[in-house]
Amino acid sequence: MYSDIVIRKCKKDENFMDISKLYLKTWQIAYKYILPKSFLGKMSLETWKPKKRWKDTIIATKDNKIVGVCSFGKIRNSNDCKFREIYTLYIDPEQQKLGIGKRIINKAIKDLRKNNYEKILLWVIYNNYSAINFYKKWGLSQMEK
Template identity: 40%
Template sequence: MADIRIVKATPDTDFDAVSRVYYETWQFAYRHLLPESFLKQLTQDSWHPERRWKNTFLAMNGTTKIVGVCSFGPARMADYEGWGELYSLYVLPHFQRQRIGGQLIGQALKQLKRNYARQYVRVLNNNLAAQRFYQQFGFKKTELVLEDVTRFGTIRELMMIREGTG
């Protein structure tokens, strides 16, 4: 297992490196889950993690390399006002399956629970591995599937919720 530290992002964080984590992870993790044409149109500039630096944890390898990221905050969906949302959780492919994601989500949930008794995460409907992962942290599947119709096809996300978890 890699020597990993979980730290809060700061205004001085290397957000280009954070964007690389998003890009590389999307290309790897979603290659069989999203249309290839959708993934091909993404670039490292598709993400702007600097916008939510105050609500971001980073997994650092040693002291310098960012190998994972988790962002969170207030619900973005109007129907879930007063809830917390786990926005993203990504770990570079080479560092996956080393419990780094669990460390990141643990820190994020600790922060979210301070302000929100209930939290949710949106997961690709066909990403069964991610759904099982989130269930380990108390998230439960709902019947709600959100659809985003894009020029590349329809992307479906399952809503998973977590309530009253101490």
Template identity: 30%
Template structure:
């Protein structure tokens, strides 16, 4: 098992399929089934390759990508000066083995090396597992919200932040 930067197009495609699978599992009681069932497996390929975005992948002993984290410069103009944790997904069968913690620590360390003292992420309201996970590792919900339209309906996202210089 290794953690390494995502570098190839094949890795981006496999990571996108991982994100698709995780969305379908994680958000099944939050987002509409018709939306989740129709997420294309390549939906994240272009985003994974965006300028300013960095990705680390966790590869198991069978050479399959089972988890990934994305981070980098902020996409939200209100958060300039902060680093962003854009995504952290661990395949359901691999949760509970500290893979998420390891990827989170790696992303936080990389963001710190990039010069960010404060980092943020957006978490969809209703994803209690994610909220508890991030809170356990020192992330704080600062009561800021935004609404994102998904499948014709607005969903609330909660802002979490962490100071890297504590």
């Protein structure tokens, strides 16, 4: 199923433009019916700055092409040192439903727990049911709408 997929830590000299392309492609498809066209239309490759978090990013590659990204780190908007946040989890829409998301988030959660962070937070748009159902499979629960 996914033996040709490599899950690894991001490198300092990664092709960050390819990561931005993946982010843009994923947003354009995943949020097509969730967010306004005007909002999605304003997005560009410069919308994201993946190089900022390269040390806390897991990459999935297939045939040396980046097909998945998960970044995580210190929780934003809080000084609570017990929590860590998963900032991004993006899988190329053409590669979804192959177990890549499961493998990449598993690696991210293991890395977070290895550093004694047991409380993990992530944000999901309230009507992104595909993402919500994926995270529920991981035992994550909804805090609020």
